[in-house]
Amino acid sequence: MAPVKVVDELCPVSLPAALLGERWTLLLLRQAFLGTRRFEDFQSEMDISRSVLAERLGTLVEEGILRREAYKDVRTRYEYRLTEKGLDLYPVLMALRKWGNRWMAPDEGPSYDLHHRSCGGGVGVHVACDECGAELTARDVRVTPLR
Amino acid sequence: MAPVKVVDELCPVSLPAALLGERWTLLLLRQAFLGTRRFEDFQSEMDISRSVLAERLGTLVEEGILRREAYKDVRTRYEYRLTEKGLDLYPVLMALRKWGNRWMAPDEGPSYDLHHRSCGGGVGVHVACDECGAELTARDVRVTPLR
DNA sequence: CCCTTGGGTTCGGAATCCGAACCGTAGCTG
DNA sequence: CAGCTACGGTTCGGATTCCGAACCCAAGGG
Numbered sequence A, B: 001m002a003p004v005k006v007v008d009e010l011c012p013v014s015l016p017a018a019l020l021g022e023r024w025t026l027l028l029l030r031q032a033f034l035g036t037r038r039f040e041d042f043q044s045e046m047d048i049s050r051s052v053l054a055e056r057l058g059t060l061v062e063e064g065i066l067r068r069e070a071y072k073d074v075r076t077r078y079e080y081r082l083t084e085k086g087l088d089l090y091p092v093l094m095a096l097r098k099w100g101n102r103w104m105a106p107d108e109g110p111s112y113d114l115h116h117r118s119c120g121g122g123v124g125v126h127v128a129c130d131e132c133g134a135e136l137t138a139r140d141v142r143v144t145p146l147r
Numbered sequence C: 001c002c003c004t005t006g007g008g009t010t011c012g013g014a015a016t017c018c019g020a021a022c023c024g025t026a027g028c029t030g
Numbered sequence D: 001c002a003g004c005t006a007c008g009g010t011t012c013g014g015a016t017t018c019c020g021a022a023c024c025c026a027a028g029g030g
Helices: A013-022 A025-033 A039-045 A050-062 A090-103 B015-022 B025-033 B040-044 B050-060 B090-103
Strands: A066-072 A078-082 A110-116 A121-131 A141-145 B066-072 B076-082 B112-116 B123-129 B143-144
Touching: A013 A090, A013 B025, A025 A050, A025 A078, A025 B015, A039 A050, A050 A066, A050 A078, A050 B050, A050 B112, A066 A110, A066 B015, A090 A121, A090 B015, A090 B025, A090 B090, A090 B123, A110 A121, A110 B015, A121 B090, B015 B025, B025 B040, B025 B090, B040 B050, B040 B076, B050 B066, B050 B076, B090 B123, B112 B123
Parallel strands: none
Antiparallel strands: A066 A078, A110 B143, A121 B123, A141 B112, B066 B076
């Protein structure tokens, strides 16, 4: 694997990495996928300061990953919900989870489980060739610089 | 999707998220997967300060994601290489890349491309049911709290 | 000998993060 | 209607972390 020089702005990983690789953002998204929607709930379920939470929610809304929406409970409240762009991050979280289960699992095992709604099967993540369908590891992939 | 209260330490996403959701770590891993191995090369290819680079490389080594190894060039040098645990993060990076290509792609397109070495096909990432094989989105998955 | 290179470590100042306090709007209570 | 509470923030001061620049040391090379 020869080192590939990369123009950072043109690497499809670097922008998302800069966004998600900001403290709290991944945890916030996990929480969103678990169904948390309200400011207060994020704040009490994660141990994050209110100011930083407000800021992170703000940038996620700006990025179009969450949308802030008013709704009527007993009175007007707001919720932060995943947009389509946000929902599309699911594979990232699932890949993280799979890795976490394999390499950083707590002794007692996870505190929740995920299953396919309709058949009850577990959730798997796979990197596969679009052409031949073979499961791929880093070693099976060639990097071709374009510029 | 009812909100699920999660004991943070028992969520298989939270530990990896805390680790990778630290500034620079994801970018560093991307670089590692592209073949960068030496301190100086990380430093010149990414725009990171030497002190933080040293620290991040250190924690990744502590975590067993990279291993630091001496080797002989014209003289003794060191390289940071992905361990098996590190290589196993490939799906995370690929999921990030896929998302980046779809939602944050730069106008000119990516600066490099990935292909299956043996058949030339593209690299795909899939979340699928272990049982029935169906492709899954967040909506198809049920969260079951265990404790 | 002095110079260069790789791989760091060590500053001081700048940017972030945190907890705690505050604020405004709304409803509910009496 | 006066006062209280809940939500969804914003605004502080102090504690961390980050950064760039400078320094350090070992091993060659000229």
